[in-house]
Amino acid sequence: MIVEFEGDVFRWDAREDSAWFFTAVPPELSDAIREIPRPHRGFGSVRVRARVGSTQWATSIFPSSDGTYVLPLKKAVRDAEQLVEGGIAVVRLEVLDG
Template sequence: MHRHQNQEFKDTPHHGAYSNKISRTGAKMDTLEYEFEGEVWLWSGKKTDWWFITMPQDMSDHAQYFTKHAQRGFKSLKVNARIGSSEWQTSIFPSKARKSYLLPVKKAIRDAEGVEVGKTKKVKVTVLGL
C-alpha cells in the first residue's frame, strides 16, 4: 500500500498490480507500470468504432497522482501497452464517466491477439515521458 497526502493506493488481487520502480533524480521516476485484466468494450462513433479497455480506478488514481507533470492534451498520458506478445505505443485518456483511464486498442493488436468485445484481456501499461 502506498500512502500519499491522505490517499491510499493498494494492490487489489481482482484487478492486478502496479509498481513505481523508483530511481529518483529530483522528482522524476524512471518507470511507472500497471498490470491488470480488463474487459474489452466498444464505443461507436459517427465515422468509426473505438475499442477500449478501462484501467481499474485505483490504478488510474495512482497514475494521475504521480504523472501530473507528464500529462498531455486532454490530460492524456503517453504509454507503451502490451497485450499477449503484442506491444505498441499509444495514449491513455481519462474518462469522467468511468473515473478511470481508457486504453484504446487498435485493429492490428485486436487481430494479432484475438481481442473480442466482452472478453477479458491481461494488459501491461508503462507510462512514458516521466
C-alpha cells in the first residue's frame, strides 16, 4: 500500500534535553493502514519506506493518542528537505508490513 499526504511538522518534547519532530498521517489514511493484516510489532508500529522531497528512508510509523499514525522526521531529513516546526511536509509512505 502506498499513501501520499501533506502534514504539519510538529514538535514533541519528550524531555527537557531533547525534542522529536513528527507529521501526522491523516485519519482516513491511518484507518486504511490500520486495516492491513500484519504481524504485531512493538508499540503498534508499522514499518514503512518514507519519502519527503528527494529524501527516502526506512522507518516506522507509530499510533498516537488521537488514533492517527505519526511519522518521525529525523534531523537529517529535516535538514535535507528544509522542514521546520509549523511547516508542511509532503510525504509518500510505502507500507512494508502486510
